Amino acid sequence: MNSDVQNGADRGKMRTKDLIFAGAFGAIYLVLMLAIVMGSGVVPILYLLSPLTVGIVCATVYMLCVMRVRKFGAALIVGVLFALIAATSYLPSFCLAIVAALAAEIVLKVGKYQSRKAYLLSYVFFNINMAAPFLMLVFDRDRFLSIAESFSGAEHAQVLGALAPNNYFWFVSLGLAVLGALIGGFLSTKLIRKHFEKAGIV
């Protein structure tokens, strides 16, 4: 049964092919995200900037996924898969990542899966999950730095500590995430219009 000929009651529900699509895009998003974070993780400043860089690069993946599926659940599934892989170590981070994905999903729903502004705004909410792993800086800055120290040595931790001087530094990474999402969102709408709409994929 094609989704075009479904009756109204069934229209908003995820079907198997949408679930497959969301799961596969979760894989693409995770591979790209891990490649960027691992690639830039050695340099402290690039590591702290990762909400920005990941936000810019992964925007196209997210947009393509939600613009293709256009049902409640696509963003949430990608968000939960992200949280499972990247944020299981610290409970508040995990919760924040899930809440961010849920907020993105609700914005999409309010935009009735049509409005371009809603897509952009939902990506801004979704990308907040990139700031989630840094949430430890707010509640537990010393622990965060001691982890960095035991992982990468005292110099690395000192540089991180100097770059992130107090507990409120997290709001900078939140800001970076929002900024990255806005830049990435605009770029991705351009890219999608240029490549994927012509090919009839969205």
Added chain:
Amino acid sequence: MEFNIYGDNSGAVLRLDPRIKLLIFLSGSVVALNCYRLTPQLVYGAFLCAVLALCGKKIDGLKIFCIWTFFAFLRICITLSGKGHPLLIGLVRGLSTLVMFSLPILISLMLLIQTTRINHLLAALQSMKMPSFVMIPLAVLLRFIPTVQDEWNGIQKAMAFRNISLDADAILRAPTKTVEYILIPLLFSCIAVIEEMTAAALARGLDSEKRRTSSAVVRMTSPDYIVLAGLIAVVSFALYFGKTGAIL
């Protein structure tokens, strides 16, 4: 690290239940981020490598264990000697951190993807009474990570033809263009694979309302319980002794 699309458990001594492998995978990220001392890390690593070897990847298990031990040894040497140029020390530290941090996740991913057939995983998730909106994305995610890697390699080869590469120089000179040239073909070819995979899955009745039957028998047996007990012991050891104290 190369992943194959089909899991292969032909040479396995132990045929573990996929649920145990999922648990090992989840414990991997918890231990990686909560255990900082070398001895508990190494004990945990030895356990993972042993399980990987018993599940059929004997050479890989041995290889990874050697790499892990080598980096742990390097770390100890650096920490104890206290000599050397700071830049060099920082570089070696960064490298060993990256390797030791990513190994647990890599090993458990290998265990989950390389030694498990997706039909076994689906049968195991089904017997856990998982609803389809949990089961399908999870199975597709694990099945799709090797595909993304494959397509990525193919696109890099194709782009080398036009001298477009993903090195630091190119990223600094033309960031948006480089990303666009790599990302867009990657997405296009992934979408083509997804379409085919969906068609194949639907043709085999993945979206049927009825309960699916499976030729794969998935049941917890005594080796599963032994590995489970070992896992609980090793993880609690790593979490308890890994938090504070000297680096050793």
